Amino acid sequence: xxxxxxxxxxxxxxxxxxxxxxxxxxxxxxxxxxxxxxxxxxxxxxxxxxxxxxxxxxxxxxxxxxxxxxxxxxxxxxxxxxxxxxxxxxxxxxxxxxxxxxxxxxxxxxxxxxxxxxxxxxxxxxxxxxxxxxxxxxxxxxxxxxxxxxxxxxxxxxxxxxxxxxxxxxxxxxxxxxxxxxxxxxxxxxx
Ligand code: ADP
Numbered sequence: 722x723x724x725x726x727x728x729x730x731x732x733x734x735x736x737x738x739x740x741x742x743x744x745x746x747x748x749x750x751x752x753x754x755x756x757x758x759x760x761x762x763x764x765x766x767x768x769x770x771x772x773x774x775x776x777x778x779x780x781x782x783x784x785x786x787x788x789x790x791x792x793x794x795x796x797x798x799x800x801x802x803x804x805x806x807x808x809x810x811x812x813x814x815x816x817x818x819x820x821x822x823x824x825x826x827x828x829x830x831x832x833x834x835x836x837x838x839x840x841x842x843x844x845x846x847x848x849x850x851x852x853x854x855x856x857x858x859x860x861x862x863x864x865x866x867x868x869x870x871x872x873x874x875x876x877x878x879x880x881x882x883x884x885x886x887x888x889x890x891x892x893x894x895x896x897x898x899x900x901x902x903x904x905x906x907x908x909x910x911x912x
Contacts, residue, residue: 752806771785833890
């Protein structure tokens with residue numbers, strides 16, 4: 722199985738591109754943000770735990786997130802691989818993911834970083850906020866906080882996989898189809 726992390730700050734286009742990768746390659750797509758939102762909507766115990774963090778633009782605690790992720794990964798049996806979208810977001814999550822895969826004699830094949838300028842990110846998220854119904858897209862302060870959290874807590878994950886020679890960079894600015902083509906080129910080399 723192929724295991725790819727699609728990486729980048731909020732608004733980089735991970736969700737949009739991950740769905741395309743899922744369909745093109747028959748991968749399981751795990752979006753931790755989507756799983757949290759599903760749980761919030763259905764008012765599960767997990768959703769109740771996660772909601773306040775998400776609404777403030779903070780990260781949900783690692784123990785909660787890692788446990789949830791491990792559960793989601795069990796759905797990958799009939800797939801060619803997994804595309805991780807929004808996970809790992811901390812160094813502890815990256816180590817936990819490496820350990821989980823290691824136990825199954827699997828590994829991360831690549832972290833693909835979608836590079837987009839901060840000004841463009843803020844514009845995209847504000848635009849998305851008009852239709853997404855997401856509270857965390859509706860408030861510019863929360864958007865800024867999420868980008869800040871990306872730099873303080875999440876960017877280290879890129880370095881973690883760079884040290885393993887697994888970092889691949891892709892320009893995340895342009896039209897959706899053009900970016901998909903760039904990503905496909907990278908993924909075709911991995912499978
Ligand atoms: P975006 O990439 O636009 O921030 P996501 O849907 O990936 O959107 O995430 C939304 C929110 O869900 C994050 O701001 C965070 O609060 C929470 N979240 C998602 N993934 C994780 C994670 N791996 N660890 C902790 N919190 C997470």
